[in-house]
Amino acid sequence: DAGVIQSPRHEVTEMGQEVTLRCKPISGHDYLFWYRQTMMRGLELLIYFNNNVPIDDSGMPEDRFSAKMPNASFSTLKIQPSEPRDSAVYFCASSLDGGYIQYFGAGTRLSVL
Amino acid sequence: QQPVQSPQAVILREGEDAVINCSSSKALYSVHWYRQKHGEAPVFLMILLKGGEQKGHDKISASFNEKKQQSSLYLTASQLSYSGTYFCGTESLTDSWGKLQFGAGTQVVVTP
Numbered sequence: 001d002a003g004v005i006q007s008p009r010h011e012v013t014e015m016g017q018e019v020t021l022r023c024k025p026i027s028g029h030d031y032l033f034w035y036r037q038t039m040m041r042g043l044e045l046l047i048y049f050n051n052n053v054p055i056d057d058s059g060m061p062e063d064r065f066s067a068k069m070p071n072a073s074f075s076t077l078k079i080q081p082s083e084p085r086d087s088a089v090y091f092c093a094s095s096l097d098g099g100y101i102q103y104f105g106a107g108t109r110l111s112v113l
Numbered sequence: 114q115q116p117v118q119s120p121q122a123v124i125l126r127e128g129e130d131a132v133i134n135c136s137s138s139k140a141l142y143s144v145h146w147y148r149q150k151h152g153e154a155p156v157f158l159m160i161l162l163k164g165g166e167q168k169g170h171d172k173i174s175a176s177f178n179e180k181k182q183q184s185s186l187y188l189t190a191s192q193l194s195y196s197g198t199y200f201c202g203t204e205s206l207t208d209s210w211g212k213l214q215f216g217a218g219t220q221v222v223v224t225p
Contacts, residue, residue: 031211033213035215042115042200042215042216042217042218043155043200043215043218044215045212045213045214045215048211048212050211055209055210055211055212056208056209056212091154091155095211097211098210098211098212099142099143099160099204099210099211100160101145101157101160102145102147102157102202102213103157104154104155104156105154106153106154107154
């Protein structure tokens with residue numbers, strides 16, 4: 001299997017623009033997680049899905065952030081409008097079941113100017 | 114709430130040992146350990162479940178004391194390849210199933 005695939009790997013955008021991050025989980029995995037990593041706040045869980053249904057979105061910072069999982073093989077994290085403080089590395093991870101090993105994608109490094 | 118990891122950083126010479134601690138204020142179901150190399154994604158090391166078990170991965174082992182809500186990761190006879198940032202992730206008995214809260218990480222540098 002190719003592992004968790006994220007795109008783009010790098011994104012540079014200007015403040016106020018819409019940003020969409022994409023994730024393809026490992027086939028057969030029922031759980032999908034979105035994390036944000038910064039030096040200041042470490043690795044934060046933003047939202048996670050089970051069988052395409054959002055289970056916990058308490059980590060989503062504010063209404064500017066939204067996430068969808070229209071099917072078992074694709075998820076998006078959208079920021080609209082983006083702000084400089086959103087600059088971070090965003091990771092997507094998937095697991096076979098809750099509490100199991102999480103496999104992380106390579107991450108998307110987002111810079112908002 | 115995030116688990117607390119200590120120390121924040123440790124520098125070792127090859128062959129030396131180190132211990133990384135992870136402590137939670139919540140009752141835990143499991144503790145996960147991950148290692149992240151600079152510029153890369155976190156990679157799974159091991160999971161410890163309720164029951165106070167110990168596990169090993171090469172010369173890296175861990176223990177979980179559920180009563181104290183603490184876990185420790187032991188790096189034995191460290192190798193250069195052990196360098197990286199180690200994160201514990203805790204799964205609480207009161208949180209949604211599958212939810213992991215990660216600690217701030219412990220940076221480990223192994224020198225020749």
